[in-house]
Structure formats: C-alpha cells, structure tokens
Amino acid sequence: MSAFDVQTRTLISRTQLNRPVVRRIYWVVLVLAILLFAVVFLFPLFWVASSGLKSASEVLQSPPTLIPHHVNFSNYSTAWSDFNLGQFIFNTAYYAVGAVLLQLIFDVAAAYALSKLRPVLGNVVLALMLATLMIPATVLVIPNYLTAIDVPVLHWSLINSPLAIWLPSVANGFNIFLLKRFFDSIPEELMAAAAIDGAGPLRALWSIVLPMSRPILGVVSIFATVAVWKDVLWPLLVLTDPTKLTVNTGLLNLTGDGIPENILMASLAIASVPTIVFFLIFQRSIMSGLTAGSVKG
C-alpha cells in the first residue's frame, strides 16, 4: 500500500483507508470511477472512429452496433479526398504556426521592452495592454471584422489572408502578462553584466533572457496553438474562401451538403486526430500550463 503512504493527507485519512472495509469500498469506487470516465470521455471517441468504419445502412441501424460488421476503410479515404480535410488540417496548422511565431516575436519583444528596457511611459503601455484582458475578443468581432475588410490608413483587406488570424492573435494581453512577469524574475545583475560585456539589448534578449525563458515560451506557444484550433466565430467571418477554411469552419461547410452519416463520422474522426495527437504529446505542458499561468482556462 505504498501509494496510500506517499499521498499527503486529504479528506479521508490514511488510517481510515487502511481499514479493510474502507479499503474494499475504495477499490470498488475506484474501479467504478475508471469505468465511468471511460464511458463518458473515451467511448464517444471510440464511437466516432467505429461509426466512420460502418456502411451507410449499418450506421443508421437501431439498435446501433458497437463494432462494425463490415469494416469500410473507404469511408475514411472518401472523407479525406472528397471533402478537402487534408487541406483544412494543413490550413489550420499553417495558421497556428504563424500565430505562434508572430506571438513569440512581437509579444516577447514587447514584454522584454516593458520588463528590462522600461521606456518612457512604458507603464502606461503595459496598463493599456493588460486592460484588454477585460474585453473578450468575441464582443469585438464586428469592429474587428470591419477592420479586416478595410484596414484603417493602409486600406488593405485581410479577408482570406492568414494575416487575419495572425495579427489579432498578437494582441494578447495575457501573453504580455505571463511573459513580463517571467522576465521580471530574471535578475537585474545578469542584464547589467551583459551590458558591461558590451551586449546590446537584442543580444541580451537572445543570449540571456530567451534561454532562461524556455518554460514560459512553451506555455505561450501551446496556448497560441490551441486557440487557433479552437476558434470558430472569427475564422467563420474572415476566411470565406473554401480553400482557406480551418478544421472547424470546414466541418461546418461540409455538413451543409447533407453527407451520409458514416462519412460525416469518418470526417469528424480525421478532424480530431491532430489536436488529440498534439495533446498526447504535450499533455504535461498543457496541463501544467493551465495552472502555472494563474487561472485562465
């Protein structure tokens, strides 16, 4: 029962748990909880994958079958080739990579300036950036959409351009907050030592600040990636060209055609693969990033 001993004290004490009756109840409840979680969170994913393998008639059968009688891998290839899923996944990955890069470049530079260079009125700029945390991007979609149609002064249109996703993603007060707080913790002496050695601000950022900031850069990159994969409303407004759609807006488009249920399920399965794989690879950083950067879901 070593597992019982390592744990710090919670609601139920170790002594209580070590009583034979309580221990038996504990194992029963644990197994039930494991099964319940599998049914609620894992089974739906299994269902999508399995329905995507069924024939058009079997998928509508009642009662539903758990495992397909005839395995039709062709549904997956049909979904992939006829509905441009590869294109949507590629597009979304492209938007995500660009958003990560631009946020890393501009938000890191800004947070570095605010933390270490401290220009005149820097605190005003910081306050204005943090104030945007109070306004969720969703309520600004209309003016932002009008901006994207016709960018003030420059009179560009960002519609159907990846910049429509990338530029607004840089305006992220939470990134500035996280990065600046991290940079603030880098000792001033290190910066002074770099300056004495003749390193300019860019060199100091590159050789001292960035190597120390890997964890926070990871958190920012993951947040940026997930945000692009999860956004629906904004890409729906600004990316209207069928070849420029994201996974989410692409799926919305494809279900308008009244496609067969089994092909739809195969499409949902394919569309979910990239984020699930991403999650399985980065689960540790994703889950610790959730709580590390104060509380922001």
Place this chain on the structure above:
Amino acid sequence: MTTAINVSRARARGLPGAGGPRPAPSRRRPALGRRVGRSVTGYAFLAGAILCFALFSWYPMIHEILLSFQHLNLVGQSEGWGGWRNYERMLNDPNFWTSVHVTLVFTGLALIFGYAVPFVIAVALNEFRHAKSYFRLLVYLPVMLPPVAGAFLWKNWFYAPDNTGLFNSVLHDLHLPISTWLQSPNNTFVILCMVIFSTWSNMGSGVLIYIAALQGIPGELYEAAELDGAGILKRVWHVTVPQTRLILSLMLLLQIVATMQTFTESLVLTGGANGTGTLVYLVYQDATNFNNFGGSAAIGTVLLLFLGLFSGAYLWLNRRGEE
C-alpha cells in the same frame, strides 16, 4: 511590477535612496541621454505588439461604441450619425429579447451544471490514490477536440432524435419514452441539452484547476477537523470550500464571462432555431445574414460593457489573491 517601474524612474532622476548601480547625481546628462536611447530601443521592440493591439484591441473598443451610434449600410460603412436609433431598434427587436433570454438561461443552467459539477468531480478525484493521470487525461480530452467536431458528435449521435441516438437507445432499452432532444419544442429543455454538451466539452480545465488548488490545502486542517468529529461532508464544507474560496470565486466570474459568449452551441447544435440563439449568435446573424451592422454593434456594445465589468471584477479579485 509598479514598484519596479517607480524605482527605475527615481533612479533615473538621481533621487537619493533609490539605490541602483549609478548613484552619482552629477552625471545627469549621460543618464538622460541613455534614458532617451533606452526609450527609442524600447519602443522599437514594442512597435509590432503596439500596432496589433491598436488595430485589434484598442481601436475596435472605441470603434464599436462609435458604430453603435451610426447609420451603417449593408456592408458596414457609416452613413452618418443615428443617435440612439440602433439601440431603439435593438430594444424593439423580439430576436434580441429571445437571445437575452437564451443567454441568461444558458448562463444560469451552466452555473448549476458547468460550475458545480467540475468542483464535485475534482474533490472526488483528489481522494483517489491511483490512476490519477488516467482521470486527468480523460477529463481533458474533450477540451482538445475541435469544438465543431464535438458539437456534431453530440448533435448527430448523443442527441439524435430517432432510435439511432445514444440517449434514445438507452431510453429505449429501459422501455422509457424517447425524446427529440435538441428538436424538442420545450425551449428550456433544449438549452439544458446545450449546457450538458458544453459542460462535457469544457469541464476539463475546471477540474484540473480545482485539483491543483485542492492539493494546496494543508493536511493538518483535515486532521484537526476530524479530531473535532467532523464527518466527510462537514470536512468538505468547513475545510475544502473555505480553503478554495478564492479559486472558486475566480472560476465563477470566468465561467459567467465565458458562457455569456456562447456561440458554437447555438450555431452547430440548433442553428438558432426555435428561439435558441444566444446573444453572440445574434451578433453574428445580424452582421452576416441580416446585414444589420448597426444592430450588431449595439448588442456588441452592451456585451462589451457588461463583460468588461465582470472581467474587471475577476482581475481585481485575482490580483488581490496574488498579494
């Protein structure tokens, strides 16, 4: 962080007692020159971010309020000031009141389900000494699904109105009457179905944040409560809840701000049919289908002020918690 800035300013002015590596008050000129240089470099580093913030955060906040007082044509261009016209039309629009109703019912039901359920689950999971990562991984899986994929899964399978749906097959096997779920004429029931989907897909973050908070509770408190003869429920009420009060109130505000912006649920699950469109869904409809940009901007402004208030309270509380 304000103190750091103040110290640097005091240092630059050569004030005594502010410390710093260059205390000599006679070298004012180089200090000033260096400061100007620093500012120029500083703003060069800031330029990209400032531009993006200006275009997509600062300007749109003002722009939205201005737009709501203008006549806007079919493509959203201004045709002069219109006073309170957009607001009058908004208040006389039955769609607006329907979506206010939907949004408030959604937020209310989400407070019961989406807010309470993750906390209860987190408290329960925190008692398990085994399979910890299994639970955490699984509860967070739906969060990582593309939202439209998750919503289609629920619409076409869980909530399928005929016998092929999961819920209906279960009801059928239990010889209970089946339901039409999202197509039900009972508006509140449909919103409840939307909230249940929303809870399934979003609760992972809440559960993980609560578990982290629960692990910070000192074991001695439970020890003491137990010595005082408190049962499990009393221990939850007198130790767990007070110890996580700050995080609970933060999550409450965060949850309200998030659910007030519900959009995907309306778009995918019901298409806003039978009076199930939320406020943000109406903003989207007004702008794209009805070409009523003025109306969109008016609703947007109302949401902006309302959510700004809530998020402001959230940030204030968060900051107090950090001190």
